[in-house]
Amino acid sequence: MRRPGIKFWRRLVQFGVAAAFVVIPLLNHLHINVLTGNFLAFRAGPLPLADPLAVLQITLKNFYLSADLLIGAAIALGLAAALGTVFCSWICPYGLLSELSQDAARRRAARRGRSAPERKTGFAVKLTLFVLGLAGFLVFSTTPVLNQLSMPAWYSRIFQFYFEQGHVSLAMVLLVLPAVELALGQRLWCRYFCPQSVLLMCVKLLNPARLKVRFDAHRCICARPRDPCRQACSLSLDPKTLGDAVDVACNNCGDCVAVCKRRGRALCFGFGSHKKNSAAGN
Amino acid sequence: MLRSRFLRPPGARPEEEFLARCLQCGQCAQVCIFECIRMHTGFNPFLSGTPEIAPRRAPCFLCMRCSAICPSDALEDVPREEARMGFARLDRDKCTTWRGLIICRSCFERCPLKAAAIVLERGLYPVITDKCVGCGVCEHVCPQKAIVTIPTRFVT
Numbered sequence: 001m002r003r004p005g006i007k008f009w010r011r012l013v014q015f016g017v018a019a020a021f022v023v024i025p026l027l028n029h030l031h032i033n034v035l036t037g038n039f040l041a042f043r044a045g046p047l048p049l050a051d052p053l054a055v056l057q058i059t060l061k062n063f064y065l066s067a068d069l070l071i072g073a074a075i076a077l078g079l080a081a082a083l084g085t086v087f088c089s090w091i092c093p094y095g096l097l098s099e100l101s102q103d104a105a106r107r108r109a110a111r112r113g114r115s116a117p118e119r120k121t122g123f124a125v126k127l128t129l130f131v132l133g134l135a136g137f138l139v140f141s142t143t144p145v146l147n148q149l150s151m152p153a154w155y156s157r158i159f160q161f162y163f164e165q166g167h168v169s170l171a172m173v174l175l176v177l178p179a180v181e182l183a184l185g186q187r188l189w190c191r192y193f194c195p196q197s198v199l200l201m202c203v204k205l206l207n208p209a210r211l212k213v214r215f216d217a218h219r220c221i222c223a224r225p226r227d228p229c230r231q232a233c234s235l236s237l238d239p240k241t242l243g244d245a246v247d248v249a250c251n252n253c254g255d256c257v258a259v260c261k262r263r264g265r266a267l268c269f270g271f272g273s274h275k276k277n278s279a280a281g282n
Numbered sequence: 283m284l285r286s287r288f289l290r291p292p293g294a295r296p297e298e299e300f301l302a303r304c305l306q307c308g309q310c311a312q313v314c315i316f317e318c319i320r321m322h323t324g325f326n327p328f329l330s331g332t333p334e335i336a337p338r339r340a341p342c343f344l345c346m347r348c349s350a351i352c353p354s355d356a357l358e359d360v361p362r363e364e365a366r367m368g369f370a371r372l373d374r375d376k377c378t379t380w381r382g383l384i385i386c387r388s389c390f391e392r393c394p395l396k397a398a399a400i401v402l403e404r405g406l407y408p409v410i411t412d413k414c415v416g417c418g419v420c421e422h423v424c425p426q427k428a429i430v431t432i433p434t435r436f437v438t
Contacts, residue, residue: 040305058302061303157308164321
C-alpha cells in the first residue's frame with residue numbers, strides 16, 4: 001500500500017477545519033465554550049487567534065491593540081512569514097471549496113482534451129482592492145468593511161447564524177461562488193479579490209528564507225510542452241518558472257511537488273532560495 | 283422601530299467607537315448563557331455580524347461574560363453597574379401598580395441591580411433611578427409592556 005502523500009494530509013486538514021467550524025457553533029449552542037469565534041477572531045481555550053487584516057484595520061482606526069489581538073495576529077503572520085500563505089492552502093474552507101471546484105473544472109477540461117491554461121497571478125487587482133478597502137474604512141466608514149469580504153468568515157458565520165440563532169442566512173448564496181468558478185474554470189476569488197490573502201502575501205515576501213517550492217532544472221525530465229506540475233497547480237501557476245511573480249501567488253500547497261515526486265523529483269520544498277544547487281550537493 | 287431598537291451588550295463603547303472596534307467574531311454571542319446576544323444577520327456591511335440584544339425577546343442579565351471575552355475590547359470589561367447599555371423608561375399610565383389596579387412589582391423583583399436601579403416609592407410604586415444600566419430585564423418581564431429600554435447608542 002502506498003503511503004498517503006502530502007495532498008491526502010492537506011485535504012484531511014482542510015476538511016477537518018471546514019467540519020470544525022460547523023461543529024463549533026453547535027457546541028457553543030450547548031454552552032461548551034472551549035472553542036469560540038469565527039475566522040475573524042478565534043479562541044481555543046486560552047489561546048487567541050485573529051485574522052491579521054481585521055486586526056490591522058481596527059488597529060489603524062483606533063490606534064489601539066489589545067493583547068489578545070496582538071498574540072492572535074502575530075501567530076497568523078508568523079506562520080505566513082515562516083511557511084508562506086499555507087493558511088490559504090491548508091486551512092481556509094473557501095480555499096477548499098474553490099480547489100474542489102477547480103478539480104472538477106480540470107476533469108471536465110481533460111475529458112474535452114484541453115489542458116489548463118497558464119494564468120497570471122492577479123496580485124495587482126487584489127492589492128488595489130485591498131488598498132481601496134483599507135483607505136475607505138479609515139476615511140469614510142465606522143466598520144471594518146474588508147471583514148465582509150472575507151470568505152472564510154462568511155463560511156463560519158453561516159453556521160454561527162444557523163446553529164446559534166436558527167437563522168438561515170442568505171449568505172448561503174456565497175457558496176454559489178465556487179460554482180461560478182467551476183463554470184469559468186479558474187479560482188476567481190482567491191486569485192483576484194481575497195483581501196485577507198494580500199496581507200499574508202506581503203508578510204511572506206518580507207522573509208526571503210521562508211518555505212518555498214524549489215525547482216532543479218537538471219532533474220526535470222518533462223520536456224517543455226509536458227508540464228504535469230503546472231497541470232497539478234490549482235492556481236495554474238508554472239512551478240518551472242518560479243520567480244517572484246509566481247511565488248507571490250504560490251500557496252505552498254505542495255500539489256506540484258507531489259506530482260513531481262513520481263517523475264524526476266525536480267521540485268521539492270526548501271527554505272530560502274528557489275534554485276536548488278545540485279553541484280553543492282544539497 | 284422594534285427591530286432597530288436593539289441594545290449593545292454590556293460594557294459596549296459608544297456606538298461609533300464600538301463599530302470601529304468590533305471584529306464581528308461572535309464570541310460574545312457564543313458565551314452568552316442566556317442566549318440574549320444575537321449577531322446581526324444580513325448583508326449590511328456596516329452592521330452584519332455585530333452583536334445585539336432585543337430585550338422583548340431575551341434581556342441581558344448582566345453576567346458580564348461577553349465583555350470579559352471580547353478580544354478587541356469593543357466591549358469593555360467593566361463592573362455590571364457601569365454596563366451603560368441604555369435607560370429604562372416606565373410609562374406610569376400603563377403600569378398596573380401606578381394605576382392602582384394591583385400590586386405587581388415584577389420589574390423590581392427581577393432587576394439585576396435591585397433596589398438601586400429600581401426603587402419602590404412609598405414601598406409600593408416602582409421608580410427607575412439613574413443607576414439603571416438598561417439591561418432590559420424589566421422590559422422583558424413587565425406584563426403590561428409599560429417599560430421601554432432606550433439604547434445608549436441612540437444618545438450621541
